[in-house]
Amino acid sequence: MNDTIRLLQNHRSIRKFLTTPVERDKLDAILQSGQMASTSSNMQAYSIIGIEDAELRKQLASLCGNQIYVEQCPVFLVWCADLHRLSAVAALHGTEAQADTTEYFVIATVDTALAAQNAAIAAESLGLGVVYIGGIRNRISEVADLLQLPERVYPVFGMCLGYPDQAPVLRPRLPLAAVYHQDAYRIDSELPAVAEYDETTREYMTARSQGRTSRSWSEQMAEKMGNPSRLHMQSFLTKKGFLKR
Ligand SMILES: Cc1cc2nc3c(=O)[nH]c(=O)nc-3n(C[C@H](O)[C@H](O)[C@H](O)COP(=O)(O)O)c2cc1C
Numbered sequence: 001m002n003d004t005i006r007l008l009q010n011h012r013s014i015r016k017f018l019t020t021p022v023e024r025d026k027l028d029a030i031l032q033s034g035q036m037a038s039t040s041s042n043m044q045a046y047s048i049i050g051i052e053d054a055e056l057r058k059q060l061a062s063l064c065g066n067q068i069y070v071e072q073c074p075v076f077l078v079w080c081a082d083l084h085r086l087s088a089v090a091a092l093h094g095t096e097a098q099a100d101t102t103e104y105f106v107i108a109t110v111d112t113a114l115a116a117q118n119a120a121i122a123a124e125s126l127g128l129g130v131v132y133i134g135g136i137r138n139r140i141s142e143v144a145d146l147l148q149l150p151e152r153v154y155p156v157f158g159m160c161l162g163y164p165d166q167a168p169v170l171r172p173r174l175p176l177a178a179v180y181h182q183d184a185y186r187i188d189s190e191l192p193a194v195a196e197y198d199e200t201t202r203e204y205m206t207a208r209s210q211g212r213t214s215r216s217w218s219e220q221m222a223e224k225m226g227n228p229s230r231l232h233m234q235s236f237l238t239k240k241g242f243l244k245r
Pocket of ligand 1: 136170
């Protein structure tokens with residue numbers, strides 16, 4: 001193994017941060033590392049909004065489902081898929097951007113996630129901790145208004161960043177056999193590996209909750225998947241000019 005692999009396999013989300021500020025040069029290096037992620041056709045179809053204003057942070061923490069670390073973390077970034085800049089760039093050359101397609105939506109969303117994850121790894125390599133905040137989509141329309149997001153820009157997730165003030169235990173993942181298929185998708189291999197993982201997650205949950213719960217992963221996922229979740233997304237995205245065809 002090497003240091004990079006050790007770093008990647010040591011990831012855990014951090015939800016409690018020291019008040020120590022993140023140095024500007026470190027933050028710049030983190031963001032520039034994010035920018036160096038692969039990007040579809042070099043489109044770089046994302047924008048990052050750093051939320052420095054305290055009042056704005058408070059409002060966002062509330063819109064994200066009262067996740068207190070959104071307010072308290074030293075750095076909060078909102079990672080947005082962005083086809084607005086590309087539309088403006090196309091217009092420079094008299095071209096009307098065809099930005100309302102499902103394919104461009106996928107490209108912009110993937111670009112955003114790749115850049116964010118590169119930034120997350122850069123941050124962790126500097127001793128910082130991160131947690132993604134999908135809660136930014138709980139009340140996405142209000143978030144978009146608050147951040148003055150133009151047409152064809154949507155917040156994919158937020159990200160808290162800072163020096164960790166906790167050392168959570170590593171959250172185990174599915175056995176590789178559950179997620180890796182050779183040559184073709186094999187439905188038969190799905191559930192045996194999950195049964196093994198359920199045992200692992202029961203132990204993890206028991207330890208993490210000091211015995212209060214021992215729910216298995218499949219039980220947690222059954223509850224999650226039984227909920228359609230954020231049904232406002234489709235109408236929000238089409239209103240913002242995405243996913244029309
Ligand atoms: C897109 C995305 C959105 C997430 N949203 C939240 C969130 O709103 N709040 C939170 O506490 N954790 C959030 N997480 C963190 C996940 O819960 C966490 O990554 C997962 O449980 C695995 O744990 P680990 O990162 O500690 O290994 C999010 C992660 C991702 C990738």
